[in-house]
Amino acid sequence: MCGIVAYVGKQNASQIILEGLKRLEYRGYDSAGLAILKDNEFKIAKQVGRVKDLITHTNASKIVGTTGIGHTRWATHGAVTEANTHPHISSCGKIAIIHNGVIENYYSLKKFLNVKFKSETDTEVLCNLIAHFYKGNFLQAVTDALSLVEGTYGICVMCKDFPDEIIAARLGSPLIIGASKEGNVIASCVSAIISLTDKVIYLNDNDIVHITPTNFNIINNLEKITPIIQTVNWKVEDSDLKQYKHFMQKEIFEQPTTIEDAMRGRFSADNSTCVFGGLNLTEQELRNVDRIHLLGCGSAWHASLVTEQLIEKYAQLPVDVDYAHEFRYRDMPISDNTLLICFSQSGETIDTLLAMKEAQRKRHKVLAVVNVVGSNIARQAHGGIYQHAGTEIGVASTKCFTSQLVIGAMLALYFARLRGMSYELGVQFVNGLKQLPTLIEAILQQHEHIKKIAEKYAHKKNFLFLGRLNLFPIALEGALKLKEVSYIHAEGYPAAEMKHGPIALINEHCPSIVFVNNSIVNKVVSSMQEIKARHGKVIAITNSSTPIPTGLADDVIIVPDCHEALQPILYTIVVQLISYYTSITLNLDCDKPRNLAKSVTVE
Ligand code: BG6
Numbered sequence: 001m002c003g004i005v006a007y008v009g010k011q012n013a014s015q016i017i018l019e020g021l022k023r024l025e026y027r028g029y030d031s032a033g034l035a036i037l038k039d040n041e042f043k044i045a046k047q048v049g050r051v052k053d054l055i056t057h058t059n060a061s062k063i064v065g066t067t068g069i070g071h072t073r074w075a076t077h078g079a080v081t082e083a084n085t086h087p088h089i090s091s092c093g094k095i096a097i098i099h100n101g102v103i104e105n106y107y108s109l110k111k112f113l114n115v116k117f118k119s120e121t122d123t124e125v126l127c128n129l130i131a132h133f134y135k136g137n138f139l140q141a142v143t144d145a146l147s148l149v150e151g152t153y154g155i156c157v158m159c160k161d162f163p164d165e166i167i168a169a170r171l172g173s174p175l176i177i178g179a180s181k182e183g184n185v186i187a188s189c190v191s192a193i194i195s196l197t198d199k200v201i202y203l204n205d206n207d208i209v210h211i212t213p214t215n216f217n218i219i220n221n222l223e224k225i226t227p228i229i230q231t232v233n234w235k236v237e238d239s240d241l242k243q244y245k246h247f248m249q250k251e252i253f254e255q256p257t258t259i260e261d262a263m264r265g266r267f268s269a270d271n272s273t274c275v276f277g278g279l280n281l282t283e284q285e286l287r288n289v290d291r292i293h294l295l296g297c298g299s300a301w302h303a304s305l306v307t308e309q310l311i312e313k314y315a316q317l318p319v320d321v322d323y324a325h326e327f328r329y330r331d332m333p334i335s336d337n338t339l340l341i342c343f344s345q346s347g348e349t350i351d352t353l354l355a356m357k358e359a360q361r362k363r364h365k366v367l368a369v370v371n372v373v374g375s376n377i378a379r380q381a382h383g384g385i386y387q388h389a390g391t392e393i394g395v396a397s398t399k400c401f402t403s404q405l406v407i408g409a410m411l412a413l414y415f416a417r418l419r420g421m422s423y424e425l426g427v428q429f430v431n432g433l434k435q436l437p438t439l440i441e442a443i444l445q446q447h448e449h450i451k452k453i454a455e456k457y458a459h460k461k462n463f464l465f466l467g468r469l470n471l472f473p474i475a476l477e478g479a480l481k482l483k484e485v486s487y488i489h490a491e492g493y494p495a496a497e498m499k500h501g502p503i504a505l506i507n508e509h510c511p512s513i514v515f516v517n518n519s520i521v522n523k524v525v526s527s528m529q530e531i532k533a534r535h536g537k538v539i540a541i542t543n544s545s546t547p548i549p550t551g552l553a554d555d556v557i558i559v560p561d562c563h564e565a566l567q568p569i570l571y572t573i574v575v576q577l578i579s580y581y582t583s584i585t586l587n588l589d590c591d592k593p594r595n596l597a598k599s600v601t602v603e
Contacts, residue, residue: 103126328354478572
């Protein structure tokens with residue numbers, strides 16, 4: 001999944017494009033490039049590596065012109081080389097293009113075109129397909145080419161014959177227009193344009209837009225579309241590091257506030273349940289729900305697994321959880337009163353978007369828990385809950401994961417109260433939620449202690465994360481976080497499952513991070529004894545009321561006591577800090593880990 005930015009207006013395009021690409025780099029950072037159209041010529045700069053490498057090692061920032069396109073790449077087709085870096089130019093030299101997405105039938109189109117290709121990319125094929133249809137009508141050529149394309153795209157195209165025009169189009173991949181007096185900017189996401197304007201138009205699937213410095217015309221399946229201009233409340237400083245060294249660190253330490261923001265205005269007047277304004281379902285429709293199906297990918301899937309346990313325990317409502325990409329093709333039976341809910345911080349993950357569409361195709365209502373306002377999944381869901389966690393720039397999800405956990409817990413409380421949980425238990429649950437910011441603050445204050453433990457084990461090559469019940473998904477999340485930002489092999493298991501196989505990994509070189517709490521503590525203690533018996537190191541994470549028997553753990557981290565349903569949130573903060581400090585100790589880039597992207601808009 002890539003980041004794209006284009007500009008046509010009065011200002012110097014390369015400045016605006018490079019600034020935008022820097023803010024989009026979390027979307028893909030294998031290579032970057034831009035092309036400026038001036039004096040009937042494309043001036044191009046490309047560089048393998050980051051946007052800063054493009055600025056340092058090429059003349060990108062010195063290229064002058066008021067019409068341009070730029071791209072930061074997450075490789076799908078073709079290796080990370082300069083030749084495969086966007087923008088691509090057609091073999092006739094007239095057309096330049098940037099693209100986010102995958103042209104699935106690129107191979108057959110490539111054979112049809114019979115031109116000499118300079119790269120291995122699907123995008124260059126589309127570029128030459130547009131050139132193939134170009135007979136002087138720029139818009140017609142793009143429209144004709146796209147009519148043959150299968151797959152997903154967000155594209156911006158320039159043509160030498162039209163120096164002040166850009167044509168953009170989207171199908172599946174996000175694309176927005178930013179309108180300002182200084183010109184029009186097109187980008188994958190608001191963060192790339194917010195320094196220029198807060199007036200945006202979210203493009204829909206099959207929209208093709210013809211853009212000039214002062215105007216833009218949107219058509220969809222040959223129909224003219226009246227644009228809906230929205231004002232976005234993103235703040236530029238959201239993407240500033242402030243006193244922190246890394247976005248991952250900043251976003252971990254923002255969690256007392258982001259958890260507060262996820263709950264703000266969502267408790268009932270009698271403080272015994274939650275209220276959600278955007279579900280777009282009547283209370284009766286919610287009462288009729290007899291099953292819930294949760295969908296997500298990556299950390300969002302882990303948040304679904306915790307939410308499953310809470311809804312089943314507190315609301316006694318059966319819940320299924322699926323990886324969104326598996327659900328899409330599983331064709332499983334879903335009862336009429338099943339409510340589907342997808343979790344996605346970006347709201348752009350295509351696996352989750354298409355799973356939602358598959359359920360909607362079967363006439364099911366799908367709600368969404370999303371962080372990015374105006375994102376695809378948010379706009380196409382039946383209703384939903386915004387996380388209000390602010391921009392998350394660190395590729396490994398932290399604050400957005402815990403705000404998904406909080407919203408999952410609030411949904412569990414909502415359905416529990418709807419289905420008979422007592423007022424008293426409801427008030428206890430709400431009070432537990434309201435204590436979270438303070439309890440998280442107390443854990444963050446232990447960062448020096450946690451840092452020392454992370455440094456002690458940072459050079460180990462394998463880790464096991466072990467937890468029971470609603471802490472098992474946090475074992476999965478802990479293992480994922482460590483993998484994402486330190487490239488150390490780590491696996492998460494229900495603690496009791498360890499003896500059925502993973503115990504084979506245990507020795508003095510494979511530490512185990514074991515989550516201990518007051519429910520079934522003796523069983524977890526037995527797992528720790530089995531590890532110690534094989535000279536394994538144990539890092540125990542427990543809460544204040546559950547002491548670890550002496551000598552059973554090599555290192556201990558204690559989190560404050562809280563409502564049992566909310567323990568997953570507190571234990572998560574600890575594994576986030578362990579992963580962050582391990583990555584830093586190994587001198588790795590925790591914000592832009594290799595091979596990853598913030599949300600993946602290709603299947
Ligand atoms: C991955 C991200 O690409 O997508 C993960 O690196 C994330 O951090 C996953 O959990 C799902 O993303 P989203 O936006 O759908 O929650």
